[in-house]
């Protein structure tokens with residue numbers, strides 16, 4: 001799974017027209033973390049460090065993709081699976097889903113970069129509670145602390161507008177509407193603001209601004225005399 005994920009990220013890095021990505025599980029579980037059988041075979045510090053390095057590299061590249069990504073959490077996201085959710089820009093949770101950093105129960109801490117990313121998403125106080133208590137985060141708690149950005153309802157629910165995936169596509173649609181270069185520029189500006197010291201982020205923003213100023217979408221908008229009512 002780790003190697004497959006790295007290969008998909010490499011493919012996505014070459015997706016020049018990409019604007020959005022929805023990451024979801026294959027069955028009723030988003031991701032239950034590392035394969036425990038594989039983990040047992042590499043349960044020594046040297047191999048653990050190699051896995052950490054590999055997964056930090058993969059997940060950092062996933063988060064830095066020039067598109068807007070959403071983790072659609074159905075069922076459980078446990079351990080490494082919880083860390084994986086933090087490598088997306090947004091998290092949408094199905095009504096019965098749970099995100100749980102079970103690391104403490106495994107005598108571990110996150111090693112795929114999920115600890116550092118969690119602090120940035122929910123703040124250090126909440127991160128300490130989630131990791132220290134290995135708390136089960138349901139949609140209500142997720143929304144309350146900012147780990148979840150929205151909830152998708154079950155298809156059977158009368159008012160539900162479609163499958164979880166359809167709801168996630170609709171939700172994401174708001175943020176990826178428009179030309180790819182503009183959406184990609186939005187992501188780059190936010191990413192640099194999130195990751196870089198202010199002076200460097202400002203330089204990056206200017207560079208990105210230069211790629212869209214006077215560009216096709218900008219000129220078209222100027223020509224159309226649009227009003228933002």
Ligand SMILES: CC[C@H](C(=O)O)C(=O)SCCNC(=O)CCNC(=O)[C@H](O)C(C)(C)COP(=O)(O)OP(=O)(O)OC[C@H]1O[C@@H](n2cnc3c(N)ncnc32)[C@H](O)[C@@H]1OP(=O)(O)O
Nearest residue numbers: 032033034035036037076078079080081102103106108111
């Ligand atoms: C802590 C961080 C660490 C890291 O790498 O950094 C990890 O991520 S370690 C992995 C942490 N995850 C777990 O410990 C998951 C343990 N499994 C469960 O809690 C349950 O299996 C659950 C909740 C995912 C599903 O429970 P349910 O009752 O619905 O089904 P089963 O338990 O019967 O599971 C079906 C089948 O899947 C196997 N399974 C589930 N998760 C893993 C896993 N992470 N690795 C390997 N195999 C997994 C489970 O053993 C069952 O197999 P079966 O042959 O049918 O008995």
